[in-house]
Amino acid sequence: MNKPVKLASKEKVAAALDTPTDLSQEGVDKISAAMNTILADTFALYLKTKNFHWHVSGPHFRDLHLMFDEQGTEILGTTDEIAERVRKIGGTTLRSIGQIGKLQTLEDNDEAFVPAIDMLRELMNDNKKVVKAMREAHEIADKYDDTATASLLENFIDAAEKRVWFLFEASRAQGDNAR
Template structure:
């Protein structure tokens, strides 16, 4: 995906081509984050069973954190001089997190959210070589923070699946 539009005269010490590649990677991270936000919010609304209260509150905490992350990622893309994707169709093309049809049981919801959190870690990690190569410390900091959050959340969700 190559961005057709960019802000002119961005001179932050990173060349245009590198900024474009990083913006593309961050756009994938944005799409994955928004997709996981939607999935988590859906599960918050529709979870049932003996762990309802615990999962309902946990999922709310998680989707709230994801909503804040979406803004941070989009703003970093803008700071690099590119438009942030913001439509369902763009996210569908960019995201590696599949939609979940229907309403799964609570345990399956947890497993699907673990997979989503781990996907976000892998997406963030895949962008690191690009930002490292051009000393893009703000993007590296954002990616590090996102990986920490998603690794911890995946661990907490996995803990619920243990017998």
Template sequence: MAESGDNSKTALVSELNGLLADHLALYFKTKNFHWHVRGPRFRDLHLLFDEQAIEIRDQIDDIGERVRKLGEDTLTSIGSVAKHTNIADQDNTKLDPDAMVRELRDDNRKVVDRLKGLKPLAEQAGDNATDGLLDDWTDMAEERVWFLDSTLQ
């Protein structure tokens, strides 16, 4: 692979690891809100948050394995996740349900933005497999945003 190809692959892997970090952080936050949501919409939001957490969890292994298939290393610790994620921690267990929904919606939008930024990197690296996966992952993240946003209306 040419020098520019190596640079393209390095940039792609770096962002894939960022995507992995975002998914790990978002999974944990979504489960946190699943466990701590309260109020008259408890059942609906409790179930929605769990459904979304499961979908995010199921993507984590695919993202990590994509990095490994490219011959590179994945994240290795909670510290490496914290270093690479765009998803801020949320330790407040007393947030009202709408605040939880807005925060998850906005965090999922950050994931959509990262996914869309990955698309040209996959193309530049000539990585058709990652390119194809990004379409599915983007659709899933956009659906999560839509569901969350629709609960606020």
């Protein structure tokens, strides 16, 4: 069944940013909202991962420093794809650090010192929260027949689950069962 191509609502998107899509306006709005929250959390997770990369200490410094750096690079690498997906379907995306702060669901960590084991647990749990949000966004994308967003999320879920696995195993190496 061919759906008519519909432009995003002129009331929500400036005419110059209007993007043609065959998704309903309700679908665009709900998918965009879910993806923008994921994007805000992705930026928050990136910054926390880099914070821990810069401030990790202890006997496993080198391994954790490198793992946090690799994970931070991977996390940052997803931001453009998430934001561009929102634009492709006719939505708008984040414009500022302030907007990230309003939308993020992950808690910041501004502590002067965080033990390595706590860093591992916190990042593991934050990645699990992001996976949960991605699964929920996948359900929304499925509801509105947005297979491209669903497919993108599937790849990002797999990558985040890998980060959870690595963080869990590294926490075990610290002599603690982080389950």
